[in-house]
Amino acid sequence: MSEICPTTGFSKKSKERWPYLWGKLTSGQSNEFPNQDLIKSIDRGIKEVLKVKDSSTGEENRQNLIKHLRKIICSKIKDVTLEAFGSSQSGLSLIGGDIDLCLKVPDTNPKQILRRLKGLLDARGMEQITLISKARIPIIKFHDPKSGFDVDISINNSLALHNTELLSTYAQLDPAVKDAILAVKYWAVQRNIANAYQGTISSYSWSLLSLQHLQVMESIKLPNLQSSQNRELITIDNHEYDITINKEVQINKIDIDVGEIFAKFIFFYGLEFDWSKKVVSVRNGIPMERNEKGWSLQKPSASAAHHSDDKKLRMGSYHLPIEDPLDTEIDLGRVLKPAGELTILNEFLRAASMLSKGKSFDEICETVEPQRFESKSPDDLFEDLRNLKPHEVKILHENILDDLSVVTKRIETLESERSSAIRMAKAMRGIIEETGDIRKKHKETILSLKSRGKEIELTKNKRDLINKNIVLPLHRIEEELVKIYSRLTDSLDLMRVQTLEREKRDFSFFFELQKMHHQAKSSSELHHKYNQLRKEQRKDIENLRKFENEHDEAAKNILDQEPLLKQEDLENRHDRSWDKRANKITMILRKRKKELYKFRREKGRIEAWMRIAQKNSAKRRGNNRNKKHRPTSQIRETVASGGSISLGDLDALLKSGGISNLNQKNDSTQKRPKRKKGKMKNLNNLSPHRGERNKYSRKE
Numbered sequence: 001m002s003e004i005c006p007t008t009g010f011s012k013k014s015k016e017r018w019p020y021l022w023g024k025l026t027s028g029q030s031n032e033f034p035n036q037d038l039i040k041s042i043d044r045g046i047k048e049v050l051k052v053k054d055s056s057t058g059e060e061n062r063q064n065l066i067k068h069l070r071k072i073i074c075s076k077i078k079d080v081t082l083e084a085f086g087s088s089q090s091g092l093s094l095i096g097g098d099i100d101l102c103l104k105v106p107d108t109n110p111k112q113i114l115r116r117l118k119g120l121l122d123a124r125g126m127e128q129i130t131l132i133s134k135a136r137i138p139i140i141k142f143h144d145p146k147s148g149f150d151v152d153i154s155i156n157n158s159l160a161l162h163n164t165e166l167l168s169t170y171a172q173l174d175p176a177v178k179d180a181i182l183a184v185k186y187w188a189v190q191r192n193i194a195n196a197y198q199g200t201i202s203s204y205s206w207s208l209l210s211l212q213h214l215q216v217m218e219s220i221k222l223p224n225l226q227s228s229q230n231r232e233l234i235t236i237d238n239h240e241y242d243i244t245i246n247k248e249v250q251i252n253k254i255d256i257d258v259g260e261i262f263a264k265f266i267f268f269y270g271l272e273f274d275w276s277k278k279v280v281s282v283r284n285g286i287p288m289e290r291n292e293k294g295w296s297l298q299k300p301s302a303s304a305a306h307h308s309d310d311k312k313l314r315m316g317s318y319h320l321p322i323e324d325p326l327d328t329e330i331d332l333g334r335v336l337k338p339a340g341e342l343t344i345l346n347e348f349l350r351a352a353s354m355l356s357k358g359k360s361f362d363e364i365c366e367t368v369e370p371q372r373f374e375s376k377s378p379d380d381l382f383e384d385l386r387n388l389k390p391h392e393v394k395i396l397h398e399n400i401l402d403d404l405s406v407v408t409k410r411i412e413t414l415e416s417e418r419s420s421a422i423r424m425a426k427a428m429r430g431i432i433e434e435t436g437d438i439r440k441k442h443k444e445t446i447l448s449l450k451s452r453g454k455e456i457e458l459t460k461n462k463r464d465l466i467n468k469n470i471v472l473p474l475h476r477i478e479e480e481l482v483k484i485y486s487r488l489t490d491s492l493d494l495m496r497v498q499t500l501e502r503e504k505r506d507f508s509f510f511f512e513l514q515k516m517h518h519q520a521k522s523s524s525e526l527h528h529k530y531n532q533l534r535k536e537q538r539k540d541i542e543n544l545r546k547f548e549n550e551h552d553e554a555a556k557n558i559l560d561q562e563p564l565l566k567q568e569d570l571e572n573r574h575d576r577s578w579d580k581r582a583n584k585i586t587m588i589l590r591k592r593k594k595e596l597y598k599f600r601r602e603k604g605r606i607e608a609w610m611r612i613a614q615k616n617s618a619k620r621r622g623n624n625r626n627k628k629h630r631p632t633s634q635i636r637e638t639v640a641s642g643g644s645i646s647l648g649d650l651d652a653l654l655k656s657g658g659i660s661n662l663n664q665k666n667d668s669t670q671k672r673p674k675r676k677k678g679k680m681k682n683l684n685n686l687s688p689h690r691g692e693r694n695k696y697s698r699k700e
Contacts, residue, residue, distance in 0.1 A: 009303050018342050020349035031271065031349075031356040034263055038358050043259025045361025046183045052095060061147045062088060062099060069101065069151070076120055077113065080105045082153075085160045090168040092181050092207060094189060096373070098150045102157045110138040110155045117153065123594050125601065126151075132197075141197075146601075158236055159326055162243045166325060167207055169225055169245055176254035177214060177222065180261040184210045187262075187351065192368040193344050199337030200344060205322050208332070212280050212287065213265045219256055223249050224285035226325060241326055263355050270348030275320055283325040295321050295331065306338035320344065385609045393613070397606045404599045411592050418585040425578035452540070456533045463526040466519050474520040477513055484510045632656045 003012050008025045015022045023029045034042070070082045086100030087093035105113055111133045117140050118129055128143040138155045154160065171178040188194040188206045196202040214222040228246040235241075276297055278287040290296055298316030300308070305315035319341055320333040336344075354364045367373070385393060472480070484506055635649045 009307050018346040021346040024349050031352045034355045039260045042361050043257040046258050049186055050179055050182055065144055065147050065149055085164040090164050091171050094186055101153045103153050103155055114138055114140050125597055162326055166245055169247055170211055173251050174254045176258055179258045181207050181210045183258055183262045187365050190365040190367050191347050193347050196335040199340030205332045208282050208322055211282050213268050215285055220254055225249055226283050266351045270352045279321040279323055281323040302338040302341040382609045400603050407596045414585055414589050418582050421578045421582040452533055452537055459526055459530045463523050466523040470516050470520055474524050477517045477520050481513045
């Protein structure tokens with residue numbers, strides 16, 4: 001049995017996991033606020049981290065991914081819009097920060113939308129797809145391996161768009177506000193305490209904690225942007241929300257170093273803030289009293305819940321209460337798990353201890369579980385292509401094109417087969433509406449099935465209506481008619497004379513039987529007609545089945561070779577078996593379309609590399625053409641002196657006559673001036689003379 005601390009209830013394992021919190025609870029350890037030299041060091045560390053922002057390429061990849069998701073989702077799901085919100089829109093995003101998107105859909109079933117989204121994203125190569133459909137706001141989370149971004153898509157989270165606007169307005173008040181929030185978020189992310197889905201609190205909550213600290217910090221006193229005389233109210237799902245944001249507020253420039261703001265943030269929440277009595281409320285401008293808010297601290301505590309033998313025991317509510325500034329009934333700390341709360345408190349105390357000991361910002365933000373970030377940065381897109389020769393890349397490209405062609409043909413054949421199965425199922429129900437895509441040779445059969453199906457239904461309804469009112473079958477009616485008729489027409493027995501009342505009843509029953517006989521006869525005729533129509537219908541369905549099973553040779557081979565499609569015994573008279581086949585082909589198509597997407601993506605990657613390689617090759621050729629070569633005379637002098645020359649110099653030397661002509665280098669240059677001088681002497685006798693063109697005269 002593990003040793004349990006009598007004061008805190010911590011086990012030995014818990015002491016090792018949360019040593020700073022255990023030390024604070026048992027001995028009340030105190031930490032001194034760092035001096036100005038240490039503050040300057042922290043400030044430099046923060047500036048170095050914040051200096052490394054997303055490159056233009058990273059932001060471009062982010063926007064391209066949002067456009068891509070908007071295109072594939074809005075084109076497949078009608079009447080929806082996809083809007084970005086969160087840190088990426090408020091300007092408070094760290095490098096590789098998650099992308100938050102809101103899918104606005106009309107009144108519908110969110111779970112159904114999430115399932116459709118999962119299929120779409122899976123077909124487009126997204127990874128780690130997780131549905132959170134039981135949350136107050138349904139969410140689907142996934143990872144895009146191409147860009148390295150994690151994405152959250154929430155359904156009808158309209159209020160989050162206004163939350164983003166509020167944070168963005170605060171961040172624009174002063175650069176120090178934005179940097180202070182980013183520094184806190186960076187620390188929280190690196191220490192792995194900014195993940196609401198793993199039992200800590202969200203990045204949004206850390207932003208609010210930072211803003212509340214700036215609101216109460218004596219040297220800053222950040223104003224409350226929600227305290228305006230003009231209120232703006234909206235109604236969402238029959239609930240009214242105050243989304244007032246005062247955008248006219250301006251503040252004096254904040255001259256305090258971000259390092260000092262960060263250090264005071266850590267000391268404020270780690271050592272000064274009384275979580276048992278206060279509620280973080282940015283909307284209020286200062287922390288609220290729990291009694292005023294009505295959020296009393298509930299048991300069990302995080303430590304008691306964590307160390308309980310009952311693994312299903314949940315800790316009480318409002319342990320680290322953070323009020324949502326717009327949806328004020330929501331405690332953003334409700335997502336905390338016992339271990340998450342203890343880890344956050346321990347991290348505050350750890351950071352305070354390290355600050356007092358003069359540790360650097362990098363040391364304070366030492367990454368917990370660095371493998372979390374391995375998938376954030378996508379690998380080199382062309383890593384496997386860089387060492388390949390051009391002809392090898394070309395062969396790879398041709399192979400991808402062949403694979404793409406095979407998968408495309410297979411998908412086309414499967415889609416045709418699925419349409420065929422759907423038509424068969426509908427034909428058996430007589431509900432086919434469209435015939436535009438059906439082959440001519442059985443379009444007539446389809447149309448006859450449709451019209452006959454309506455006639456069958458009408459005949460059946462008429463027959464059933466008659467049978468509902470007539471309880472006796474036709475042969476029993478005829479038997480009763482014979483009996484009554486005989487009794488009414490037989491010779492009179494004077495010993496057994498019927499009463500007048502009895503004779504009236506017999507005549508009345510006789511007339512009723514006559515009417516029933518007429519209707520029963522009509523019912524029998526309708527039943528016979530119904531059976532005949534059904535027989536004709538089954539015959540046409542059999543013909544249709546034969547037509548639908550006729551494939552060209554290529555399509556037949558593809559279906560036979562499809563490993564995921566097992567041929568099933570389809571009963572001609574059961575539409576469910578055709579439905580089952582159509583559903584199975586649909587599942588196969590999803591897998592094949594996923595393969596198609598990967599092949600298309602690979603094709604685009606290889607073609608992009610081929611364009612880059614071609615461009616670089618053309619650039620190198622252009623550089624070689626534009627390169628200035630040394631004069632031949634200099635090259636000759638270098639060779640004559642025993643110096644080394646380049647291949648380009650050697651090429652120029654060979655073109656000018658070769659190495660054997662080194663001793664004759666001045667012959668040609670000496671002869672040309674002599675001939676030139678001779679000509680100049682002859683021209684000395686020329687004088688200017690106006691006359692005919694191309695004529696001249698000598699001087700006398």
